Amino acid sequence: MSPKNELDHYIVNGGKPLMGEVSIGGAKNAALAILAASIMTDETVTIENVPDVRDTNAMMEAMEGIGVRIKRLDRHTVEINGSQVENVNIDTENIRKIRASYYLLGALLGKYRHAEVPLPGGCDIGSRPIDQHVKGFKALGAKVSIKGGVMKATAEQLLSAHIYMDVVTVGATINVMMASVMAEGKTIIENAAKEPHVVDVANFLNSMGANIKGAGTDIIRIKGVDRLHSCTYSVIPDQIEAGTFMYAAAITGGNILIKNVIPKHLESISAKLEEMGCHIEEFDDAVKVSSFGKLQSTNIKTLPYPGFPTDMQPQAGVALALAEGVSTITESIFENRFKYVDELIRMGADIRVEGNTAIIEGTDGFSGAHIQAPDLRAGAALVLAALAADGTTYIDDIHFIERGYEDFDKKIRDLGGDIKKTADIKTAVKKAKYKLIS
Ligand code: EPZ
Numbered sequence: 001m002s003p004k005n006e007l008d009h010y011i012v013n014g015g016k017p018l019m020g021e022v023s024i025g026g027a028k029n030a031a032l033a034i035l036a037a038s039i040m041t042d043e044t045v046t047i048e049n050v051p052d053v054r055d056t057n058a059m060m061e062a063m064e065g066i067g068v069r070i071k072r073l074d075r076h077t078v079e080i081n082g083s084q085v086e087n088v089n090i091d092t093e094n095i096r097k098i099r100a101s102y103y104l105l106g107a108l109l110g111k112y113r114h115a116e117v118p119l120p121g122g123c124d125i126g127s128r129p130i131d132q133h134v135k136g137f138k139a140l141g142a143k144v145s146i147k148g149g150v151m152k153a154t155a156e157q158l159l160s161a162h163i164y165m166d167v168v169t170v171g172a173t174i175n176v177m178m179a180s181v182m183a184e185g186k187t188i189i190e191n192a193a194k195e196p197h198v199v200d201v202a203n204f205l206n207s208m209g210a211n212i213k214g215a216g217t218d219i220i221r222i223k224g225v226d227r228l229h230s231c232t233y234s235v236i237p238d239q240i241e242a243g244t245f246m247y248a249a250a251i252t253g254g255n256i257l258i259k260n261v262i263p264k265h266l267e268s269i270s271a272k273l274e275e276m277g278c279h280i281e282e283f284d285d286a287v288k289v290s291s292f293g294k295l296q297s298t299n300i301k302t303l304p305y306p307g308f309p310t311d312m313q314p315q316a317g318v319a320l321a322l323a324e325g326v327s328t329i330t331e332s333i334f335e336n337r338f339k340y341v342d343e344l345i346r347m348g349a350d351i352r353v354e355g356n357t358a359i360i361e362g363t364d365g366f367s368g369a370h371i372q373a374p375d376l377r378a379g380a381a382l383v384l385a386a387l388a389a390d391g392t393t394y395i396d397d398i399h400f401i402e403r404g405y406e407d408f409d410k411k412i413r414d415l416g417g418d419i420k421k422t423a424d425i426k427t428a429v430k431k432a433k434y435k436l437i438s
Helices: 028-040 054-065 093-097 099-112 131-139 170-180 196-207 239-252 263-275 310-321 340-345 376-388 408-414 426-431
Strands: 009-013 019-023 044-048 069-074 077-081 114-118 143-147 150-154 162-164 186-190 219-223 232-234 255-259 279-282 286-290 299-301 326-330 350-354 357-361 370-372 392-396 418-422
Touching (some): 009 376, 028 044, 028 077, 028 099, 028 239, 054 093, 054 099, 093 114, 099 131, 099 150, 099 170, 131 143, 131 162, 131 170, 170 186, 170 196, 170 219, 196 232, 239 255, 239 263, 239 286, 263 279, 310 326, 310 357, 340 376, 376 408, 408 418
Parallel strands (some): 044 232, 299 326, 370 392
Antiparallel strands (some): 009 418, 114 150, 143 150, 279 286, 350 357
């Protein structure tokens, strides 16, 4: 449900190609883990390039709730001091809404050998098991119990372990890495996730004095140290926010210079855009995407990094729904990540989902409708569809999008897109004689 009377709707008038430049913010999924990890020292840590989005603010609110002192030096820079943590039981309503709450478990267990954290919420994109987190904590010597929706982990002592992840999991890789940085001896994590944000968290922990090698490969080696110390660290640019604006250029037939990015992190995203007929120009810290005429069909399968990211799957689905010919998308990471398809069909797309594959028949274009953002990335993808659609589109529940995109509507307006936030949608939808969906 939309938060009461908040500006929780977008009105988008489509048909204008997005042109110009956009600067990308810090990576949400790196920042969430780094914020949690910063409390592992009693000294003050300064973190720069933290995106100002709902998820990072929820994480910081939860941290303040257990006594962590946080000072915002500016919109994207925070000073954190974890020396006054009074208890290790996180219990703010807010934290239940974000999946990354479990990072506090790894950080508190790693520092205090005890943590109690509500089980993660997050987007409804499929079952979000935590068995690999539990497996890793137990391997390090912790007792883990789950009661009343709260996971509790305690350990007399954390000992090194050799852990083989049964699945490639970003969250569990980061969580176990955090819990092991001050464990006795050498811990090895095999079949580790290699995402850029896994590397960013490892680099952050090493700048605090940890001894982590191999992050970014599938074997990470952690040599336990006695304590961690202060540091100043800047979060990497957000690969998925960058990818979203790259696909915005393709979907609206425009051209956008996407600044403050690491092109290496965008390789699979760029490769698929080139297959669709877009032109990509790479610079040291920017990429330029230009789209001329009809996109071409192609096939995509989401995979762990460096494969095509699951967090870009909805955005690719929107682009392929406008491409010439038939395309397929296979979602191999989550089992419920096609929730945008129903909304897109109401805008004129021709897609059918069979199991974890979407078969997409390109259409000439979309038409406006009253739709809902089903989750964070699907919501962002539907905004891109609305920007390409004929007429006006009304989008509910945009709080999902604000979980991971800072100033999303403003960045789109600065690129020439016609989008605005509003609290009241019903009057406008009725006036447009659209079918009201809620
Ligand atoms: C992180 O989620 C991201 N969230 C997700 O981004 C992203 O989609 C995902 O990684 C994959 O890249 C954050 O970083 C906060 P996983 P996470 O553990 O850690 C299975 C967004 O849009 N699995 O890598 O929860 C799981 O079911 C969000 O920003 C287990 O089986 O993802 C899934 O199939 C959405 N057991 C696969 O692994 C476990 O213990 C990958 O999940 C953990 C995961």
